[in-house]
Amino acid sequence: MPRARADAAPDFARFFDEQSATLARLSYLLVGDVETGRDVAQDVMTELYRRWHRFGSYGQALGYARTSVVNRSRNVLRHKGVVDRVDPLLRHEAARHAPAADGSLDRQVLLAKVRLLPRRQREVVVLRYWLDLPEAEIAEVLGISRGTVKSTAAKALARLAETLGEEAR
Amino acid sequence: MTFEDELRSALHDEAQRADIRLEYPGDPAPARPARSGRRALAAAAATVALVGGVLWGAGTGGGEATPAGRHTVVPRHPQEHTTKDIPAAVSALPGVLADLKALAPVEDAAIAECMRTAGYPVLPAAPRSYRVDSRHEREALTVERARADGYGLAAVRAQYLRDAADNRRFEHAYPSAEERESVYAALIGSLGVLPENLTTGPVGADANYGGCIGQVRQQMYGRAELARAQIDAWPGADLPVGGRRTTDIPRTPLIELADRSGAFVAANRAWAACMRSDGARDLVVSRMPAPAEPVLAGDPDHLMERISAWQATGRDAGSDAAFERRVAVADAACATRTGYRDVARRLVTESGLDPASLMRKQPELIDVVLDLDAAVSRLKKQHGID
Numbered sequence: 382m383p384r385a386r387a388d389a390a391p392d393f394a395r396f397f398d399e400q401s402a403t404l405a406r407l408s409y410l411l412v413g414d415v416e417t418g419r420d421v422a423q424d425v426m427t428e429l430y431r432r433w434h435r436f437g438s439y440g441q442a443l444g445y446a447r448t449s450v451v452n453r454s455r456n457v458l459r460h461k462g463v464v465d466r467v468d469p470l471l472r473h474e475a476a477r478h479a480p481a482a483d484g485s486l487d488r489q490v491l492l493a494k495v496r497l498l499p500r501r502q503r504e505v506v507v508l509r510y511w512l513d514l515p516e517a518e519i520a521e522v523l524g525i526s527r528g529t530v531k532s533t534a535a536k537a538l539a540r541l542a543e544t545l546g547e548e549a550r
Numbered sequence: 551m552t553f554e555d556e557l558r559s560a561l562h563d564e565a566q567r568a569d570i571r572l573e574y575p576g577d578p579a580p581a582r583p584a585r586s587g588r589r590a591l592a593a594a595a596a597t598v599a600l601v602g603g604v605l606w607g608a609g610t611g612g613g614e615a616t617p618a619g620r621h622t623v624v625p626r627h628p629q630e631h632t633t634k635d636i637p638a639a640v641s642a643l644p645g646v647l648a649d650l651k652a653l654a655p656v657e658d659a660a661i662a663e664c665m666r667t668a669g670y671p672v673l674p675a676a677p678r679s680y681r682v683d684s685r686h687e688r689e690a691l692t693v694e695r696a697r698a699d700g701y702g703l704a705a706v707r708a709q710y711l712r713d714a715a716d717n718r719r720f721e722h723a724y725p726s727a728e729e730r731e732s733v734y735a736a737l738i739g740s741l742g743v744l745p746e747n748l749t750t751g752p753v754g755a756d757a758n759y760g761g762c763i764g765q766v767r768q769q770m771y772g773r774a775e776l777a778r779a780q781i782d783a784w785p786g787a788d789l790p791v792g793g794r795r796t797t798d799i800p801r802t803p804l805i806e807l808a809d810r811s812g813a814f815v816a817a818n819r820a821w822a823a824c825m826r827s828d829g830a831r832d833l834v835v836s837r838m839p840a841p842a843e844p845v846l847a848g849d850p851d852h853l854m855e856r857i858s859a860w861q862a863t864g865r866d867a868g869s870d871a872a873f874e875r876r877v878a879v880a881d882a883a884c885a886t887r888t889g890y891r892d893v894a895r896r897l898v899t900e901s902g903l904d905p906a907s908l909m910r911k912q913p914e915l916i917d918v919v920l921d922l923d924a925a926v927s928r929l930k931k932q933h934g935i936d
Contacts, residue, residue, distance in 0.1 A: 397574055405570035410561060415570060423572050430575035488560040495561070510554065511561040532810075542553060 393433045396442060401426055403512075404450050410507045411454040413496050421457060425449045447512075447522045451504055494541050501525075502537035509534055649926035650778065652935050657770060661737075664762035668736045672723035674716060691885070696878035700871065737761045774925035817893040824884035825877075 401422060409418030425446055436442040495506055501523070508519045509530075516530045523530070551559070665673055724730045738761040771778050885891040930936075 394574075397572075401572045402570050405572060406565040409570065410565055419570050419572065422570070426572055427575045488556075488563065491557065491560050492564055495557075506557070507561065510558040511565055513558075538553065538557075541557070 392439070393430055396429075396439060397426060400443060400446065404446055407447065407507065407512065408450050408454045408457075410511055411451065411504065412457050417457055418454075421450060421453045424453060444518075444521055447508075448524070451508075451522060455500065491541070491545065494544050497544075498537055498540060502533055502540065505530055505533045506537045506541075646922050646926055649930055649935075650922075653770070653926060653929055653933070656929070656933055656935075657766060660766040660770070661762045664766055665733075665736060668762070670724075670733050670736055672720055673733075673737070674720040691878065691882045693879055693882040693886070696875065696882045700875040700878040735761065738763050770929060771922075771925050774921040778922055778925075811893070811897060813893050814897060817888055817890040820888035821884050821890040824888050825880055 404425060405418045405422035407418075408421040409415055412418060412421070428449065429442060429446055433442070436445065495503060498506065504523060505519060508514045508522060509516075514522070516527045519530045520527045525533075662673060665671070720733075721730075724733055767775050767778065885894075
């Protein structure tokens with residue numbers, strides 16, 4: 382095994398234990414498929430392992446990993462877009478969900494609506510409300526300004542509320 | 551519980567449901583389980599080799615064809631071209647689009663044969679609907695046009711109904727999600743594994759999916775497959791500009807610009823309120839008024855969503871033409887009355903989609919058009935298409 386990997390192995394092992402499942406779930410929430418989320422995170426972890434000696438800190442590696450997961454998930458979604466286009470029955474699956482009879486918020490409908498958000502809005506929602514990242518870190522992961530994070534989150538919430546409200550009417 | 555708390559809680563629960571364990575990269579790699587579509591892909595690849603041989607014929611078209619799944623296209627940098635190349639590319643574009651349409655049945659037959667050999671004789675409406683021939687002329691919705699034929703859904707309704715029938719047959723043939731995943735894997739490659747030779751062109755289009763579609767197209771178009779993908783990703787490729795036809799309308803930048811525009815947000819709200827006051831609430835029930843929708847009024851995707859919206863309300867989209875016209879007239883009138891149309895047009899200019907900007911972007915398309923022109927000319931000759 383190359384020296385750099387051997388030196389870095391203990392830290393990487395800790396990083397893997399602590400972050401691998403979270404990164405896979407991050408991808409899962411972005412792409413909506415467990416197997417794909419696992420594959421994306423596995424690829425990122427493998428890439429990280431190869432480059433581990435380049436990272437100066439745990440935080441730096443984590444930031445890199447989160448950005449990689451988001452970027453790779455985008456690529457998968459672009460690919461997945463073909464399936465959605467070729468199968469309108471799948472594409473509008475979310476629209477077929479009916480609100481709960483008692484008027485309460487149906488979580489599956491809510492999650493379906495999150496998946497239908499524009500790409501950046503979906504990413505901001507997942508990073509903010511699932512990973513609980515502060516605006517500055519979301520901005521770093523996505524490569525956008527803090528102001529854009531804030532406005533994107535507001536638009537996403539408004540969009541979710543509006544589409545859910547309209548369905549309930 | 552606030553809405554944000556509901557959202558947070560839903561995402562946490564959903565993430566927890568996914569029991570995901572990864573393999574440690576440093577361990578000796580255990581054999582990963584074969585994906586369901588793997589065997590089908592292997593069979594598909596064998597078929598494509600056969601189909602490709604037929605497509606390219608003996609000694610005629612193999613020049614630029616490369617082994618399936620190993621072709622990587624590196625586009626030349628646009629700056630390597632000079633302005634003298636532009637007229638040739640622009641004048642070739644209408645012919646290229648027509649040729650692609652003429653070659654579509656050849657492509658369909660090869661894909662279908664590939665899929666049959668892989669064990670999947672029933673296909674969704676996929677290969678047909680995802681191509682140049684599904685495009686419609688783009689123009690802003692006017693009251694006059696809306697009064698005459700609504701959103702123009704009649705033009706796409708018949709195709710939609712045929713596609714829906716194909717998809718029902720497809721669902722019936724492969725009722726489980728696992729079976730359908732296998733079909734898609736054979737058709738376009740596995741979703742979880744990006745093709746090694748994935749190539750991204752200047753407009754962000756992936757040139758090369760896996761599966762029967764990707765492999766057949768590689769066999770047919772060779773190096774020009776990237777060019778074909780770019781044309782596909784540029785739905786406004788046949789936009790008339792200054793008496794000639796050129797290409798563009800990347801939708802995403804326009805929508806992102808609209809998202810950032812306070813004027814557009816305000817106009818959008820006013821437009822939506824106007825629509826509701828005209829009693830069109832049931833039409834917009836399933837989605838927000840789409841940003842820049844009047845600008846993209848001819849987009850088949852948007853028209854399809856409108857049809858779906860109707861179906862969600864229980865209306866019969868197949869016969870309610872009067873309803874379509876009434877809502878389309880309200881849509882066009884509201885867009886004018888609320889200033890939505892003016893704001894949308896301004897955004898088109900700001901996003902570089904006005905005719906002057908399009909002309910400036912033409913050097914980026916030279917590779918795309920000229921590569922494709924050469925490939926489709928050769929294919930037409932090979933298949934005896936006039």
